[in-house]
Amino acid sequence: MAEREHEHVRVAVIGSGFGGLGAAVRLRRQGITDFVVLERAGSVGGTWRDNSYPGCACDVPSHLYSFSFAPNPEWPRNFSGQPHIRAYLERVTDTFGLRPHIRFNSEVRSLRWNGEELHWEVETASGALTADVVVSATGPLSDPKVPDIPGLASFPGKVFHSARWDHDYDLRGKRIAMIGTGASAIQIVPSVQPAVDRLTLFQRTPAWVLPRADRKISGLERWLHAKVPATRAARRGLLWGIRELQVSAFTKRPNELGLIEGLAKGHMKRAVKDPALRAKLTPDYRIGCKRILLSNTYYPALTQPNVDVVASGLREVRGNVLVASDGTETEADAIVFGTGFHVTDMPIAHRVTGANGTTLAEEWKDGMEALRGTTAAGFPNFLTIIGPNTGLGNSSMILMIESQLNYLVDFMRQLDVLGGKIALNARPSAVHAWTRGVQKRMERTVWNTGGCDSWYLDSSGRNTTAWPGTTAEFRKVTRQVDLAEYEVLRVPAARGGERSGQIAKAVA
Amino acid sequence: MAPTPMTRGRYAPPAPRRRLTATSADGSRLHVEIHGTDEPGAPAVVLSHGWTCSTAFWAPVVRDLAADHKVVLYDQRGHGRTPAVGPRGYTTTALADDLVAVLGAALEPGERAVLAGHSMGGMTMMASSERPEFRERAAAVLLCSTGCANLSAESLVIPMRSPGGRRIAHQIVLGSRAPLGPVTALAKRILKYATMGPAATPEQVEACARIVHACPAGVRSRWGKVLAGLELTGGAARLDVPTAIVAGTADRLTPIVQSRRLASVLPDFLGLTELPGAGHMTPIEEPDAVIGRIRELVRDHLRSGGTTTTDLKETAR
Numbered sequence: 086m087a088e089r090e091h092e093h094v095r096v097a098v099i100g101s102g103f104g105g106l107g108a109a110v111r112l113r114r115q116g117i118t119d120f121v122v123l124e125r126a127g128s129v130g131g132t133w134r135d136n137s138y139p140g141c142a143c144d145v146p147s148h149l150y151s152f153s154f155a156p157n158p159e160w161p162r163n164f165s166g167q168p169h170i171r172a173y174l175e176r177v178t179d180t181f182g183l184r185p186h187i188r189f190n191s192e193v194r195s196l197r198w199n200g201e202e203l204h205w206e207v208e209t210a211s212g213a214l215t216a217d218v219v220v221s222a223t224g225p226l227s228d229p230k231v232p233d234i235p236g237l238a239s240f241p242g243k244v245f246h247s248a249r250w251d252h253d254y255d256l257r258g259k260r261i262a263m264i265g266t267g268a269s270a271i272q273i274v275p276s277v278q279p280a281v282d283r284l285t286l287f288q289r290t291p292a293w294v295l296p297r298a299d300r301k302i303s304g305l306e307r308w309l310h311a312k313v314p315a316t317r318a319a320r321r322g323l324l325w326g327i328r329e330l331q332v333s334a335f336t337k338r339p340n341e342l343g344l345i346e347g348l349a350k351g352h353m354k355r356a357v358k359d360p361a362l363r364a365k366l367t368p369d370y371r372i373g374c375k376r377i378l379l380s381n382t383y384y385p386a387l388t389q390p391n392v393d394v395v396a397s398g399l400r401e402v403r404g405n406v407l408v409a410s411d412g413t414e415t416e417a418d419a420i421v422f423g424t425g426f427h428v429t430d431m432p433i434a435h436r437v438t439g440a441n442g443t444t445l446a447e448e449w450k451d452g453m454e455a456l457r458g459t460t461a462a463g464f465p466n467f468l469t470i471i472g473p474n475t476g477l478g479n480s481s482m483i484l485m486i487e488s489q490l491n492y493l494v495d496f497m498r499q500l501d502v503l504g505g506k507i508a509l510n511a512r513p514s515a516v517h518a519w520t521r522g523v524q525k526r527m528e529r530t531v532w533n534t535g536g537c538d539s540w541y542l543d544s545s546g547r548n549t550t551a552w553p554g555t556t557a558e559f560r561k562v563t564r565q566v567d568l569a570e571y572e573v574l575r576v577p578a579a580r581g582g583e584r585s586g587q588i589a590k591a592v593a
Numbered sequence: 594m595a596p597t598p599m600t601r602g603r604y605a606p607p608a609p610r611r612r613l614t615a616t617s618a619d620g621s622r623l624h625v626e627i628h629g630t631d632e633p634g635a636p637a638v639v640l641s642h643g644w645t646c647s648t649a650f651w652a653p654v655v656r657d658l659a660a661d662h663k664v665v666l667y668d669q670r671g672h673g674r675t676p677a678v679g680p681r682g683y684t685t686t687a688l689a690d691d692l693v694a695v696l697g698a699a700l701e702p703g704e705r706a707v708l709a710g711h712s713m714g715g716m717t718m719m720a721s722s723e724r725p726e727f728r729e730r731a732a733a734v735l736l737c738s739t740g741c742a743n744l745s746a747e748s749l750v751i752p753m754r755s756p757g758g759r760r761i762a763h764q765i766v767l768g769s770r771a772p773l774g775p776v777t778a779l780a781k782r783i784l785k786y787a788t789m790g791p792a793a794t795p796e797q798v799e800a801c802a803r804i805v806h807a808c809p810a811g812v813r814s815r816w817g818k819v820l821a822g823l824e825l826t827g828g829a830a831r832l833d834v835p836t837a838i839v840a841g842t843a844d845r846l847t848p849i850v851q852s853r854r855l856a857s858v859l860p861d862f863l864g865l866t867e868l869p870g871a872g873h874m875t876p877i878e879e880p881d882a883v884i885g886r887i888r889e890l891v892r893d894h895l896r897s898g899g900t901t902t903t904d905l906k907e908t909a910r
Contacts (some may be wrong), residue, residue: 251698391899503830503858512857565743569853573830574861 092303095119097207099193099215099433100132103397104222104470106174107152107375110181111490114154115497121216125192129178130171132226136269137239138250141167144268144297144379147322147483148317152177156317160308164379170244174376178367185374196437198465200510202510203576205466217508218500220493222431222470223378225550228432231422232264236402243419247273248426254419258282260304262407262417265400266541270423274392275382280457282389284411285407289398290537292374293349297379325556328480332555335373335478339531356384365396373478374535428550429543431460431476438462440510440574447518453549456511456570458485458565459492465508465574466500474523475559476541476550478532484556492563508574515570526553595807596776598649602680604800606649607656614858615667615698618690618794619682619784624648624674625667625699629659636891637704641663641692643712644816646806647673650711652800653880654858658887665699665706667691671712671812671908680828683729683815685825689721696730705732709883712847713816715739718836719828733894734836735886738844741858749845750787767817770810776802784846790843791891793888795879829858835894840877841878863890865890 095117098108099399101124109122130136143150147160147170155177161169178184182432190208196219199206229246237244245251247269262281270286273295275538278284310317334341349372359365366387368375387394396409407415431453433446441463448463453473455461468489475485500507527533527548532541541550552559599605609626626648629635642650648666658664669673670682670691676864678687700706702880708716708731715736721727729901745763746756752757773780776799780906785798794803811864840852849867856865866886868879878882 098803502824502826504827505831507830522609532781567850569850569859571857573858573860 091206092212092214094119094121094214094218097205098220100124100131100221100222100224100227100470101129101150101178101187102133102222102224102227103174103483104224104489105131105220106177106181106183107483107490108222108470109183109186109494110152110154110177111444111494112489112497113181113183115494117497118186118442120186121214122187122405123191123193123207124187124189125154125210127189129187130174132248133167133170133174135206135227136196136248137167137246138273138276142272142488143167143170143270145388145481146289146324148321149328150275150483152483153321153487155180156314156321158307158314159319160302160307162299162301162499164297173458182184193433194438195432196467198409198438198467200440200574201575203465203506203579210382211469217465217467218497220468220470221437223431223433225428225431225471225476226426228427229422230425230427232424234402237420239404240402240420241405242417245419245421247421247423247531255522256281256419259418260416261285262287262399262415262420263423264420265425266290266422267423267425268376269425271378271380271383273421273423274384275380276393278389281391281432283393283416283417285393285395286387286409287395287409288302288365288398289410290370290375291368291396292375293346293368294352294378294380294383295349295471296352297381298536299381300463325480329555329557331479335532336526336530336553339371339373339529339534342371342373344376349377353384355528359388362387362394365394368537370537371531371535374529376478376540385409394528425540428540429495437464437467439467451532452543452545452547454516456516457492458518458552459489459563460509460511460561460571462511462513465510467476467494473549474520475552475554477556478541483565485559487488487553488556488560492566495564499568503573506576509566510570510574512570512572523546523553595809596803596805598647599652599796599800602796603656603880604692606744606795607650609658609666613671613698614888615691615694616671617687617694619687620677621682621687621691622676623667623670623691623695625665625695628664628666629662631663635661635663636747636832636895637663637665637679637700638851638891639692639696639699639706639708640774641667641708641710641712641714641717642669642672643710644719644820644886645805645813646673646711647804647807649673649804649852651876653736654709654884654887656877657880658736658882661885665695667695667699669717669816671815672808674772677809677812680815681865683819684713685716685720685819685823685828689727691725692717693724693726693751696707696726696822700730701724705730705895707731707733707735707887707895709735709737709887710739711737712739712873716741716820716823716825719825719832722828722832722833722834722859733890734832735883735890736836736838736852736855737883738840738847738852738873739838740827741855742823744823744847744851745821763816764821767821768814769813769817772810773806776806780806785872786845788846788873790841790878792869793872793878797874801874801877822837826858829855830860833860835861835863835890836854837886837890838865839868839875839883841868841875843870844873846873852864 098105149405167539191211197206205219229248257280259283260284264287266288395409397409401408434537437445455472458472458475611627613625640651671677746760748763751762781802872877
């Protein structure tokens with residue numbers, strides 16, 4: 086008889102970003118209070134806590150990039166900055182009474198499925214517990230990816246990743262090397278350029294950049310949004326609707342995006358007068374293939390005399406000299422990596438051991454796959470928020486998160502309805518059928534046909550991150566858990582029901 | 594005047610060997626029929642009919658099984674010869690109470706049986722799964738064309754794309770008190786569309802229509818509302834008896850997805866027989882398939898001597 090030494094909870098949620106906090110709110114609303122939120126850091130916010138680099142903001146309008154159940158009439162700008170988004174998540178935590186559930190400094194070290202007891206054994210930095218259900222909301226943009234550059238260890242200056250910004254380091258008057266031209270880098274460049282002595286941008290692939298229609302949201306608008314909630318809903322609805330209409334161009338007719346390329350080229354031409362620099366900054370792939378970036382200040386910053394653009398990746402570091410793939414040598418005092426995150430190789434997957442004794446990372450070695458973006462075969466009662474093929478190219482991830490939370494809530498309801506000690510394990514056939522359908526639709530999307538390599542694609546070139554449809558479609562397919570897609574697992578000894586009551590009692 | 598069942602052919606209900614009355618937990622009296630052989634030791638089969646049907650629904654199955662089985666039939670409350678009850682008497686708990694009462698009245702002490710339920714009769718089995726009286730008696734169960742939850746959103750009788758719209762439309766249809774009127778050609782066409790497959794013969798449609806039109810509109814509405822709000826997934830998950838399923842692939846009322854879901858949930862599942870092109874009324878549309886499956890269950894789980902089967906299985910586990 087197994088002694089219950091550990092604390093046991095109904096649900097363990099991993100992470101306290103948008104996904105984890107959203108899950109906590111929905112669980113409470115469902116009447117489930119026996120749950121914990123395990124957070125590796127000392128405060129909530131996830132990606133919006135970790136990314137505090139200068140100029141950090143969301144490139145989805147704030148009124149859409151927020152929970153439907155926690156509207157915020159006070160958003161200060163169309164595209165609010167990181168401090169405001171982080172404060173919003175802190176406020177959600179307080180408003181919905183989530184603090185008692187959160188365990189800070191409790192990084193999850195391992196998760197192991199116990200097939201006898203039908204629960205997860207969770208080892209955290211602050212102790213062990215068991216949980217019937219695990220909701221993994223670790224987020225795709227949480228673990229920084231730093232390329233393995235020869236000689237980097239011997240670099241005498243400062244090195245950090247955009248998501249681990251060292252605010253104690255004073256950049257003023259320094260020679261800074263910025264590696265990467267993704268969404269973070271294009272926000273960092275214009276923010277630090279005026280202060281630094283020299284800024285060298287290492288660009289492996291240029292990005293398409295569109296103007297950002299950012300402005301302050303006026304006091305009148307904010308007052309109206311607070312007094313007349315319908316105006317806020319209308320604003321959100323409009324922002325959502327526009328983006329829904331754009332989806333088919335990304336997923337079905339990438340050539341339509343050619344029109345947008347014209348806009349992006351015009352945007353560049355207005356700011357960059359030097360044809361040689363323009364040539365360097367013009368991408369050779371279809372817009373949308375990599376994430377479309379929004380900025381009004383990126384191109385102007387690149388034309389400043391203290392900025393160099395090296396149209397090549399960083400090959401190696403020799404002392405304080407950075408050598409690009411094209412041979413260019415640059416001296417620098419600090420290197421900032423804007424090189425993104427472990428997206429297609431979800432880091433938590435290495436720590437999760439399922440019913441077959443294999444880790445999720447091993448199961449996913451040929452690419453991530455999960456039923457309705459949420460459950461993987463062989464990992465019973467384990468749901469991933471922002472799982473495989475749930476990412477978006479043009480709209481708010483909060484919409485996708487909330488769809489997955491609907492699925493989570495129905496999952497919990499089905500467990501209750503079925504009753505007793507049971508678990509739901511996605512059938513491999515259902516997972517494969519789902520993945521086949523998604524990959525079939527993926528074939529003609531801009532991410533797969535646009536002629537670029539991006540963080541949507543895994544090492545074998547398969548797109549395991551993007552959702553090839555509208556957010557409304559995803560909402561529809563995650564409304565309910567279909568038990569036909571799941572195997573119902575029961576405690577082995579209790580299978581005989583009353584007839585083997587003796588045995589059942591002995592292990593209970 | 595309510596229509597009467599068929600009087601000739603395979604679908605005409607045979608005369609029972611015995612009639613008796615079972616008294617349910619709330620005092621309701623249920624009409625029970627015993628057919629077939631009175632030879633001692635003959636295997637017993639208990640049949641539970643579905644929404645708007647009656648004992649007559651099982652006619653082709655009884656005609657076959659009666660040769661070498663003891664066959665027990667009963668009318669669910671409000672149907673056939675069992676009187677209707679007050680408005681609060683229509684619940685899945687009442688379905689279980691009634692079945693348990695019938696088992697107690699019609700079977701000998703300690704006698705076990707193969708139980709088959711069609712549609713709401715199948716739901717009766719799920720609702721009864723945790724009753725000790727049911728567990729003592731049930732050697733095996735056959736579920737025909739049934740489901741455990743979410744019928745109003747998943748039924749395909751009203752062809753609407755939106756699940757929300759379908760849910761509301763089906764709730765209205767299921768709960769409707771509109772009289773069905775006499776059995777006319779139009780009424781039969783509607784009934785065939787909603788409940789039977791394209792291959793159903795005119796005789797089969799006629800037999801179903803006569804049975805369904807005999808159900809009082811009030812009773813139909815009361816039970817329809819129970820079906821619209823059904824949640825018996827838990828009951829199915831605890832139906833700890835060897836259970837087989839038979840369902841038609843063209844079933845609009847309880848679509849085949851419902852059977853596939855049951856297949857996932859049932860703890861001791863023997864298999865799903867999908868009948869291509871058949872609709873919801875499988876015991877009338879495909880009586881031979883249903884009879885064949887019942888005979889198999891009797892052979893494998895009842896005839897080989899009741900408790901020994903269980904013992905063997907337990908060792909195997």
